[in-house]
Amino acid sequence: MATSSTDVPIGPSTAAQECPSAHLTVDDRVGLLRAMLLMRAIEERAMNLYRQGKVPGSFYDGFGQEAVSVGATWAMAPADRLCVLHRDLGAHLVRGVAPAAILSQYMGREAGITSGRDGNVHFGDLRTGCVGMVSMLPDMMLVAAGMAMAFKLRKEQRCALTWFGDGSTSRGDFHEAMNWAGVQRLPVIFVLENNQFAYSTPIKQQFAVNPVERAAAYGFPGVSVDGNDAEAMFEATRAARERAVCGGGPTLIEAVTMRMHGHGAHDDMKYVPKALVEEWRQKDPIDRQGNRLKELGVDVDALVKEVRAEVDAAARKALAGPMPDPATATDRLFASRDDDEVLLEDGAAPWSGFRS
Amino acid sequence: MTEMTYLRAISDGLRTEMRDDERVLLMGEDIGVYGGAFKVTDGFIEEFGADRVMDTPLAESGIVGTAVGAAVVGLRPVCEMQFADFVSCGFDQIVNVAGKMLYRQGLPVNITVRLPSGGGFSGGPFHSQNPEAWFMHSPGLKVVAPSTAEDAKGLMIASIRDPNPVIYMEHKNLYRRVKGEVPDGSYETPFRARVAREGDDLVVIAYGQMVHTALEATADLDGASIMVLDLRSLVPLDEEAILGAVHHCSKVVVVDEANYTCAAGAQVSALIAERAFEDLDGPVLRVATPDVPIPFSPPLEAAVLPSVERVREACRQLLEY
Ligand SMILES: Cc1ncc(C[n+]2csc(CCOP(=O)(O)OP(=O)(O)O)c2C)c(N)n1
Ligand SMILES: [Mg+2]
Numbered sequence: 001m002a003t004s005s006t007d008v009p010i011g012p013s014t015a016a017q018e019c020p021s022a023h024l025t026v027d028d029r030v031g032l033l034r035a036m037l038l039m040r041a042i043e044e045r046a047m048n049l050y051r052q053g054k055v056p057g058s059f060y061d062g063f064g065q066e067a068v069s070v071g072a073t074w075a076m077a078p079a080d081r082l083c084v085l086h087r088d089l090g091a092h093l094v095r096g097v098a099p100a101a102i103l104s105q106y107m108g109r110e111a112g113i114t115s116g117r118d119g120n121v122h123f124g125d126l127r128t129g130c131v132g133m134v135s136m137l138p139d140m141m142l143v144a145a146g147m148a149m150a151f152k153l154r155k156e157q158r159c160a161l162t163w164f165g166d167g168s169t170s171r172g173d174f175h176e177a178m179n180w181a182g183v184q185r186l187p188v189i190f191v192l193e194n195n196q197f198a199y200s201t202p203i204k205q206q207f208a209v210n211p212v213e214r215a216a217a218y219g220f221p222g223v224s225v226d227g228n229d230a231e232a233m234f235e236a237t238r239a240a241r242e243r244a245v246c247g248g249g250p251t252l253i254e255a256v257t258m259r260m261h262g263h264g265a266h267d268d269m270k271y272v273p274k275a276l277v278e279e280w281r282q283k284d285p286i287d288r289q290g291n292r293l294k295e296l297g298v299d300v301d302a303l304v305k306e307v308r309a310e311v312d313a314a315a316r317k318a319l320a321g322p323m324p325d326p327a328t329a330t331d332r333l334f335a336s337r338d339d340d341e342v343l344l345e346d347g348a349a350p351w352s353g354f355r356s
Numbered sequence: 357m358t359e360m361t362y363l364r365a366i367s368d369g370l371r372t373e374m375r376d377d378e379r380v381l382l383m384g385e386d387i388g389v390y391g392g393a394f395k396v397t398d399g400f401i402e403e404f405g406a407d408r409v410m411d412t413p414l415a416e417s418g419i420v421g422t423a424v425g426a427a428v429v430g431l432r433p434v435c436e437m438q439f440a441d442f443v444s445c446g447f448d449q450i451v452n453v454a455g456k457m458l459y460r461q462g463l464p465v466n467i468t469v470r471l472p473s474g475g476g477f478s479g480g481p482f483h484s485q486n487p488e489a490w491f492m493h494s495p496g497l498k499v500v501a502p503s504t505a506e507d508a509k510g511l512m513i514a515s516i517r518d519p520n521p522v523i524y525m526e527h528k529n530l531y532r533r534v535k536g537e538v539p540d541g542s543y544e545t546p547f548r549a550r551v552a553r554e555g556d557d558l559v560v561i562a563y564g565q566m567v568h569t570a571l572e573a574t575a576d577l578d579g580a581s582i583m584v585l586d587l588r589s590l591v592p593l594d595e596e597a598i599l600g601a602v603h604h605c606s607k608v609v610v611v612d613e614a615n616y617t618c619a620a621g622a623q624v625s626a627l628i629a630e631r632a633f634e635d636l637d638g639p640v641l642r643v644a645t646p647d648v649p650i651p652f653s654p655p656l657e658a659a660v661l662p663s664v665e666r667v668r669e670a671c672r673q674l675l676e677y
Binding site: 114117118122125126134136146148151160183332333335336339342 | 415418458
């Protein structure tokens with residue numbers, strides 16, 4: 001029997017919550033907020049730069065979805081590997097990519113992560129253990145599964161994680177990756193960012209059965225999480241990671257959230273009912289985390305100021321940097337034997353649990 | 357030196373490299389317990405175990421995509437497509453993920469994808485294709501196509517060691533038909549062309565199975581002295597060897613088993629038109645499969661695949677020019 005779970009977006013509860021994880025210190029909780037603030041500030045700045053014509057092409061952001069990438073990445077260890085998608089800037093920030101490098105990336109500058117070879121969030125800094133996404137969705141699910149396969153073959157206690165949207169679950173690679181990961185019981189975490197829309201297409205035209213329910217059919221658990229709660233995202237990912245590195249196999253985490261901006265900077269999202277946006281505005285992940293911390297006596301306003309200053313400085317630095325040299329456009333198409341040992345490196349892993 | 361078939365030489369290349377480098381693993385459908393649809397990996401699972409000779413789900417995108425993931429964390433996967441034709445189901449992962457990774461973010465993707473290709477035995481439209489040009493047109497991929505047993509082994513080892521994604525075209529019709537002396541132990545065949553036969557009056561440029569067709573067609577052609585150039589590598593294309601052969605012979609026939617339009621031979625012809633116009637004593641002639649699917653029934657298939665007779669005819673026509 002088909003479920004009717006896709007007819008109405010299942011929003012997270014607005015009720016105030018205590019910390020949903022017993023594994024977060026106050027510093028962790030502040031760190032989560034700081035990373036979300038940084039993500040929002042960078043993307044807001046980038047949107048302005050786009051409107052000023054300084055960001056070529058198009059621009060995509062994850063406004064309102066900051067908790068999904070920040071919370072999940074907070075649970076990742078240095079040797080874990082990630083494939084980061086287009087609403088997940090927070091993952092790069094948690095893993096240690098500098099804001100100036102990100103703004104340079106958006107502007108196609110030499111100092112961008114891809115030195116101008118790819119745009120917007122299509123990047124991965126190999127020094128942080130991240131593989132840059134390709135546009136074809138959800139191709140990176142298979143790449144993440146492959147990294148996890150290598151970990152398992154070598155008997156290493158590591159895992160891989162990737163994100164993907166509700167729309168991309170309709171493509172074949174979703175099935176191939178879910179099936180492969182299930183058959184081989186891979187240490188991989190799949191994070192489905194259900195932000196209710198794929199460009200203009202609502203989820204009810206995307207699937208008859210919510211993909212989180214399909215996980216069971218592939219032989220592993222699927223859990224639904226409040227995607228606007230960074231701490232809940234962390235906790236679900238922490239538990240999934242623990243299962244993964246102990247040989248328990250994959251987990252599908254559905255992060256229930258809402259795309260609060262258009263698909264890209266060009267999209268006025270007239271197709272989204274205003275009331276729906278208003279409803280979700282009340283569930284803003286940054287307000288949510290900020291309120292929690294204010295109750296604990298944290299000076300959130302000072303944090304906001306500090307982050308803003310950091311992004312100002314990053315923007316100045318990025319704007320001062322040169323564009324790439326056109327003479328390099330055909331360089332580095334093929335690797336030489338000297339590049340043979342170039343692999344992904346370990347990234348930052350700020351969670352206190354990795355230090356104890 | 358040991359005499360062996362082209363197929364055994366491929367196996368020998370794989371086995372040699374697997375013994376030398378424990379990062380190498382094979383992935384594909386039915387390659388383990390069964391030993392592969394063509395038995396290229398027969399006996400491998402006994403020697404190397406099921407982890408390194410992995411029987412995968414029936415999922416070409418999955419095979420290539422997971423191989424890319426394994427490669428960027430330090431393994432060296434060699435993927436088998438059961439038939440080259442099925443690579444269309446893994447095309448996106450090869451072209452968009454593997455091919456662009458280094459250019460975009462400086463991360464090499466050391467995978468090898470084996471494509472049992474080609475026709476000549478009633479494989480029909482879905483088991484006979486020569487899809488190498490799809491990959492030649494996609495930046496960041498190397499493409500090789502051995503025609504001899506010695507090169508089959510040497511190019512296999514070189515492909516695995518090459519830090520880039522390499523598409524390795526192995527012609528099914530050569531598997532057991534072609535035999536040769538193969539050096540023992542480990543060696544690499546360079547991604548360069550090879551003169552299969554010296555000659556002065558005309559050069560036939562070919563690769564894969566068509567090298568043998570060209571050799572047969574021109575072994576005794578009214579006493580003419582005909583060079584046969586075996587490209588061996590399509591990306592990189594050995595431009596120097598091609599232009600040198602054209603300079604020496606001044607007449608060129610280019611042969612493809614693939615469909616005519618935008619085939620590897622079209623690129624070779626364009627190169628000659630651009631860079632060797634002054635060396636030519638006649639038009640560049642092309643022999644290729646017309647732009648139709650490869651038909652099943654023997655007389656129909658024989659009507660489209662380039663034959664010894666068609667190559668001979670093209671050579672005669674050009675010699676008289
Ligand atoms: C295979 C594929 N087809 C089309 C597109 C064009 N496209 C880019 S994003 C997008 C919507 C994606 O929706 P979803 O997967 O829900 O992710 P979201 O953008 O909502 O995070 C589309 C159609 C694409 N990137 N990949
Ligand atoms: Mg979506």
